[in-house]
Amino acid sequence: MTATQLQTLLIRLLVRAHGGDIRSWRQALGPVRRYDVATHPHCNWAVAPSGSARQNGAIEDLCDQVRGEHPIIGE
Numbered sequence: 198m199t200a201t202q203l204q205t206l207l208i209r210l211l212v213r214a215h216g217g218d219i220r221s222w223r224q225a226l227g228p229v230r231r232y233d234v235a236t237h238p239h240c241n242w243a244v245a246p247s248g249s250a251r252q253n254g255a256i257e258d259l260c261d262q263v264r265g266e267h268p269i270i271g272e
Contacts, residue, residue, distance in 0.1 A: 200229040225252040
């Protein structure tokens with residue numbers, strides 16, 4: 198899975214669970230940042246949500262869940 202694919206997955210899950218539109222969730226989520234596995238061996242991606250408090254909470258909760266299934270992403 199790539200960063201773009203992961204971003205698409207997260208947005209789709211957010212819309213399904215919390216409603217709203219793709220555009221607003223994409224803006225709140227922002228890009229998925231990928232790190233080198235050598236320095237981040239357990240999970241090599243992160244997001245920096247910039248939405249409302251409700252959106253940020255939903256994003257952070259979802260990311261915690263998704264990291265269990267997709268801790269390492271490719272380029």
